Amino acid sequence: MTTAPERTAPAAGSASGVLAITGFGVLSGAGIGPEPLASAVARPAQPADVSGMFEEPLPRDDAYALVDFRVRDHLGRKGTSFFDRSTSLGLVACQAALADTDLRVDDGNRARIGIALGTTAGSAKSTSDYSRDTFTQERPYLVNPLLFPNAVMNCAAGQAGIWFDLKGPNATVAGGPLAMLNVLRYSRNLINCGYGDALLAGAVEEFSPHSAWALHYAQADDGGTVPCGEGAAVFVIESAEAVRAAGRRPDAEVLATEVGVFEPPGSGTSFTDGLALCLRRALERSGVSASDVTTVVGAANGMTRLDEAEAAAVRAVLGDDVPRLRVKEATGEAFSASGAFQLAALLARHRAEPARDGELSVIVSRSRDGAAGAAVVRGWSRADGDDG
Amino acid sequence: MVSCLGDLDSTYEALLAGRGGVSELRYGAPDKLNVHYAYGIDEPDGEDGLRLAGRWLARCVAGALRDAGVDPARRRVAVIVGTGLRELRAVEQWHGDGAPMRAARLHFDEAVRSVAPDVTEVHTIANACAASGYALGLAADLLELGEADAVVAAGCDAMTESMLAIIGRVTEHPSDAVRPFDADRRGVLLGEGAVAVVLERPGDISRPPLGVLRGVGLKCDAFHETAPDRAGIVATIREAHERAGVDSGQVDLVLAHGTSTALNDPTEAAALLEVFGPDGPPVTAIKGAVGHTSGGAALMSLLVALEAIRTGQVPPVVGLSTPIPEAAELRLVHGGPLASRPRVAQINAFGFGGVNAVAIVEAGDAQ
Numbered sequence: 090m091t092t093a094p095e096r097t098a099p100a101a102g103s104a105s106g107v108l109a110i111t112g113f114g115v116l117s118g119a120g121i122g123p124e125p126l127a128s129a130v131a132r133p134a135q136p137a138d139v140s141g142m143f144e145e146p147l148p149r150d151d152a153y154a155l156v157d158f159r160v161r162d163h164l165g166r167k168g169t170s171f172f173d174r175s176t177s178l179g180l181v182a183c184q185a186a187l188a189d190t191d192l193r194v195d196d197g198n199r200a201r202i203g204i205a206l207g208t209t210a211g212s213a214k215s216t217s218d219y220s221r222d223t224f225t226q227e228r229p230y231l232v233n234p235l236l237f238p239n240a241v242m243n244c245a246a247g248q249a250g251i252w253f254d255l256k257g258p259n260a261t262v263a264g265g266p267l268a269m270l271n272v273l274r275y276s277r278n279l280i281n282c283g284y285g286d287a288l289l290a291g292a293v294e295e296f297s298p299h300s301a302w303a304l305h306y307a308q309a310d311d312g313g314t315v316p317c318g319e320g321a322a323v324f325v326i327e328s329a330e331a332v333r334a335a336g337r338r339p340d341a342e343v344l345a346t347e348v349g350v351f352e353p354p355g356s357g358t359s360f361t362d363g364l365a366l367c368l369r370r371a372l373e374r375s376g377v378s379a380s381d382v383t384t385v386v387g388a389a390n391g392m393t394r395l396d397e398a399e400a401a402a403v404r405a406v407l408g409d410d411v412p413r414l415r416v417k418e419a420t421g422e423a424f425s426a427s428g429a430f431q432l433a434a435l436l437a438r439h440r441a442e443p444a445r446d447g448e449l450s451v452i453v454s455r456s457r458d459g460a461a462g463a464a465v466v467r468g469w470s471r472a473d474g475d476d477g
Numbered sequence: 478m479v480s481c482l483g484d485l486d487s488t489y490e491a492l493l494a495g496r497g498g499v500s501e502l503r504y505g506a507p508d509k510l511n512v513h514y515a516y517g518i519d520e521p522d523g524e525d526g527l528r529l530a531g532r533w534l535a536r537c538v539a540g541a542l543r544d545a546g547v548d549p550a551r552r553r554v555a556v557i558v559g560t561g562l563r564e565l566r567a568v569e570q571w572h573g574d575g576a577p578m579r580a581a582r583l584h585f586d587e588a589v590r591s592v593a594p595d596v597t598e599v600h601t602i603a604n605a606c607a608a609s610g611y612a613l614g615l616a617a618d619l620l621e622l623g624e625a626d627a628v629v630a631a632g633c634d635a636m637t638e639s640m641l642a643i644i645g646r647v648t649e650h651p652s653d654a655v656r657p658f659d660a661d662r663r664g665v666l667l668g669e670g671a672v673a674v675v676l677e678r679p680g681d682i683s684r685p686p687l688g689v690l691r692g693v694g695l696k697c698d699a700f701h702e703t704a705p706d707r708a709g710i711v712a713t714i715r716e717a718h719e720r721a722g723v724d725s726g727q728v729d730l731v732l733a734h735g736t737s738t739a740l741n742d743p744t745e746a747a748a749l750l751e752v753f754g755p756d757g758p759p760v761t762a763i764k765g766a767v768g769h770t771s772g773g774a775a776l777m778s779l780l781v782a783l784e785a786i787r788t789g790q791v792p793p794v795v796g797l798s799t800p801i802p803e804a805a806e807l808r809l810v811h812g813g814p815l816a817s818r819p820r821v822a823q824i825n826a827f828g829f830g831g832v833n834a835v836a837i838v839e840a841g842d843a844q
Contacts, residue, residue: 090783091679091686092617093721093839106622200712203697208603247830250699256712259697259832260611263563263584263601271600278618284695303580348598350586458581 106281107329108273109339111192113291114185115433116178117320117420118153122185123437129419130434136316136421145298148305153318153421154296164252172248174295174319179206179245180252182321183289187253190325191337192287194255203257203285205275206246206323207268207292209300209425245293257285266388267454268292269428270462273346276326286331291323294426304422307457313391318421322429324436341436341468344375348462354398354455364402364453364461372406375465377449379407382465384450386414386431390422392457399455407451414438414450428454436468443472478780479533480670480767481516488767488777489784492792493814497766499654499666505638511645514653515636516668516768526576527567530772531588533671534558534633539592541629545675549595552626556599557615558585559608559632561771561828563601566635585633597625606734608632609672610775610826610834614693616676626681632773633671640667655769656796657735657762658742658804665736668768672776688783691821691837692721698831704740705827710748713833717823721837728758728837729819730791732778734827735762736769737796745825746804755806758823759815761785765796775826775834782822786840791815 115122118136119129136151160169160177163184172180183204187194194202250259258279264271269292276290294300296319304317329342347370351363372379385403389396403411416427416434423430431452439445445468452464481498482488491498498516507513522528538556547554563583571578581587584601604611609632616628644665645651652663676690694717698709718725731753734745749760763781764770770777785791797811824836 090674090688090690090838090841091677091682092620093689093691094679199699200696203695244702244830247697247702247832250697250831251701254699256697256699256709258611258614258695259699259830260695261603261830263603265584275600275615278615278622282618282621284614284618350590350599458586460586 106277108277108280108343109327109329109332110324110341110343110436111327111332111337111339112186112190112325113322113340113433113436114182114189115320115322115430116155116182117430118155118318119419123433123440126419126434127437127441130414130416130438133418139296143298147298147301149316152296152301152316155320173244175293176245176248178295178319178321179293180249182291182323183249183253186289186323186325192325192327198286199254200256201286202255203259203279203288204246204249204255205260205262205272205279205288205290207262207264207272207425207428209265209268209294249289255289265425266427266456267348267460267462268425269432270346270348270454270464273343273464274348277346280326280328287325287327289323290326291321292425292429293321294423295319300424308392311392311394311457315390315417316421318423318426320420320423320426320430322426322433324432338469340471341439341466344377344465344467345371346462346464347371347374348460351459351461353457353459355394360459360461361398361401364399364455365405367461368402368406368451368453368463371463371465377465381449382407382411382451383448384414385411386416386435386450386452388427388431388454389415390417395455395457399453403453432466435466439468440470443470446470478670478672478777479518479537480770480777481518481668482767485780485784489781489792492763492766492781492795493790495793495795495813497654497795499768505641510641511651512641513651515666517636518669526574527570527578528635529564529567530560530633530635530671531564531582531585534585534631535588535592537671537673538589538629538631541673541675542593547627547675549593554593554596554627554629555619555625556589556596556629556631557602557612558589558599559602559604559610559612559772561603561605561608561634562637562640563603565639566637569638604832605828605830606769606771606774607826607828607832607834608772610693610836611695611832613690613776613836614695614834617690617693620676620678627675627677629673629675630776631671631673632776634669634771634773636667636669654796655737655765657733657737657765657794658746658800658809659737659797660799660801662737662742665738665769668770670767670770670773672773672780674776674780686841688786688841689839691723691839692717694720694835696833698833700831703829705744706831707744707748707751709831710745710827710833711751713835714748714752714823717835717837723821723837725753728821728823730758730782730785730822731760732782732822732824733760733762734825735764735794737764741827742801743803746801746807750806757808759791759808759810759817761791761810762794765794775824775836778824778826779836779838782824782838786819786822789816789818791817791819
C-alpha cells in the first residue's frame with residue numbers, strides 16, 4: 090500500500106522537528122516535584138522501608154518508593170477510588186506538568202492536546218486483582234477498567250485523557266527502559282505531522298512485589314544492588330518553533346532522539362557500536378559536535394555487562410571527561426520511569442542552577458535485550474522570566 | 478493476515494459466503510469462564526508449550542514484505558506493531574504451566590527480527606482494540622518525515638484466559654456468536670490472529686499498489702474507560718476526513734468497528750448517522766466472522782475493505798439478521814454480498830481508554 094501523493098495534513102508543526110518542553114511534573118522515590126529530585130541526584134538519600142506496603146513477600150525491605158503516596162491527597166476522593174497505582178502516579182504527574190507550564194488548556198485547544206505515556210507492562214498488580222467487583226455491579230455494562238487487563242495496559246493514558254479532558258491522540262508506548270525515548274520519538278511524529286499541538290509525554294512505573302522480584306532476578310544475572318524505584322515524570326511537549334514564535338520560553342529543547350536495537354550487551358562489540366551510532370546520529374541531527382556536550386545523563390545501575398557497554402559507547406563518541414549525572418542512585422531502578430527520571434533530573438538541575446542556562450546534555454538508555462538510544466537536550470532555568 | 482478463517486483470501490471468501498469462524502472454546506474451563514465459544518485459530522501451541530501471537534505476526538510480516546518486494550537489507554524498513562495484550566497468553570502459560578516465557582518477548586521486536594533481522598526499528602503500541610489503526614497512522618508519519626523508506630504496519634493478539642473470564646463475567650447470557658448491529662446480539666466473543674501491510678511512498682513503487690492510504694484520524698474520547706462516546710467517534714471520523722482530504726459524500730464504504738456489544742453498536746450507528754446522514758454509504762463489519770481480534774482488528778478490516786474495492790463485492794455483516802433500531806437508517810450490508818464499486822473506504826477502530834483510530838483508503842489505481 091502507499092501513502093497519498095499529496096497528503097493534505099494540517100500544516101506540520103515544525104520543519105526542524107525540534108521539540109520544546111514547557112513544563113514538567115515528577116514524582117519519584119526522591120519525593121514530589123523537581124526540587125527534591127535535584128537535591129537527591131546531588132546527594133542521594135537512603136531508600137524507604139517498604140516492608141509494610143504489601144502482604145506478599147519481597148526480596149528486600151527497601152526501595153525508592155513513595156510509601157505514603159495516596160492519590161486522593163492530590164486529586165481528591167471523587168472518582169479516584171478505583172485507580173490502580175500506575176494510573177494514580179501518572180495522573181498526579183500529568184496534573185503537576187499542567188500546573189507547571191504556561192500553556193493554557195481551554196475548550197479552544199483541548200482537541201489538539203494528546204497524551205503519550207511509556208510503560209513496561211501497565212499495572213502488573215491490577216491484572217491479578219480484577220475479579221472482586223464484577224459481582225457488585227448491578228448491570229455489567231460500564232465495567233470498571235480494573236477488570237480489563239488490556240485496558241489496564243493503556244489505562245493510565247486513557248484515564249488521564251478523561252481526567253484532564255484532553256482529546257488529542259492518546260497512546261501507550263511499550264518499551265521498558267527505552268520507553269521514554271520511544272515516547273519522545275512518537276511525540277516528534279505526532280507534533281510534526283500535525284496530529285496535535287501539545288502532548289503530555291512521559292513514563293510511569295509502580296512499585297509492586299512483581300517489579301521488586303523482576304529486578305531481583307535481573308540483578309542475580311547481571312549484578313548490581315540498586316533498590317527498586319517507582320514514580321512518574323510527565324513533560325509538556327510542543328513544537329519549539331511554535332513556542333518561540335509565540336514569544337514563550339521553553340524549559341528545554343529536545344534536539345534529537347535516536348533509538349535502535351542491536352545484539353544484547355556483552356556479546357562482542359555490536360551493542361556498544363550500536364549505541365555509539367545512535368549517539369553520533371543524534372548529535373548530527375542536532376547540528377552540534379561532541380565537544381559541545383557538557384553532561385551525560387546515563388542509565389548506569391551496577392549491572393556490569395550493561396554499564397560497561399554504555400560507558401564504552403559514551404567514551405567512543407564523547408571522550409573520557411564529560412561529567413555524569415547519575416540518576417538511579419537517587420531514584421532506584423524504576424524501569425520505564427527511569428528514562429523519564431533521567432530527563433526530569435536534568436531539567437530539575439537546570440531549574441535550580443541558572444548558571445547552566447543553554448548547556449547541552451545527552452541522555453542515554455539501554456536495555457538488557459539490546460535496545461539502545463540517545464537524546465540531545467538543551468536546557469534553561471526560569472531565572473529571568475516567568476514561565477509558570 | 479491470519480484469522481480463524483485462514484489467510485486473507487479464505488477469510489474474504491468466507492465473509493462473502495456469510496460464514497463465520499466461531500467454534501467451541503478449546504482451552505480454559507468453559508463452564509467456569511462462562512464462555513463456550515470463540516473465534517480461535519485451530520493450531521497447536523508451539524513446541525515450547527507457548528501460544529505466541531508473535532508467531533502469527535512473524536508469518537504476516539514476512540509475507541507482506543515478500544508480496545511487496547521490499548528487502549529490509551537494502552532499504553530502511555521500520556515495523557510498527559499494534560496490540561492489545563502483547564504476549565499475555567504466553568505469560569499465562571508460563572504462570573500456570575511453567576512454559577518457558579521470557580519478558581523480552583512481551584514486545585514484538587524478537588518475533589519481527591526472526592523473519593526480518595535487518596529492519597531498522599520495531600515499535601510495539603499497546604492501544605487496545607484500536608492499536609493497529611494507531612500503528613498505521615504512525616507508519617504513514619514515519620514515511621512522511623523521511624525516517625524510513627518503507628514501514629510495515631501490523632497488529633496481533635492471541636486470546637487469553639483472563640480476557641475470556643472477563644467477557645464471561647460481564648454478560649448475563651453467554652454469547653454463542655458475534656452479531657454486529659443485530660437486535661439479538663449478546664456481546665462480543667474473542668478472536669485472534671495477526672495482520673501486516675507494507676506502506677511505501679507513491680514515488681518508490683513500480684507497480685500499482687494494493688491501495689492508497691489517504692489519511693488516519695487519531696483522537697481520544699476523554700469520556701469513559703470502557704464506554705464509547707458518540708462525540709469522540711464523530712470527531713475522529715471528521716479528523717480522518719480532513720487529513721484524507723475527502724468530504725463525507727466521497728466515502729463509498731464503511732468498515733464499522735461493530736463489536737456486537739450493548740454499548741458500541743448503537744453509539745457507533747448514531748455517530749455514523751451524524752456524519753453521513755440517512756443516505757450514507759454501505760456499512761459492513763467483520764467481527765461476526767472473525768470475532769474480536771483486538772490488536773489486529775483495524776488492519777484486518779482495512780484489508781477486507783481493499784478486497785471489496787478490488788473485486789466490487791462488499792461482504793455482508795455475518796451474524797446480522799435484524800438491525801437494531803438505532804441502525805435502521807444505516808445501509809448495513811446483510812443477507813448477502815452487495816455488488817458495488819467503492820473507491821474510497823473508511824475503517825473504524827475504537828479501543829478501551831476511548832482511543833479511536835479511523836483510516837481512509839482509496840483504490841490502488843487512484844494515482
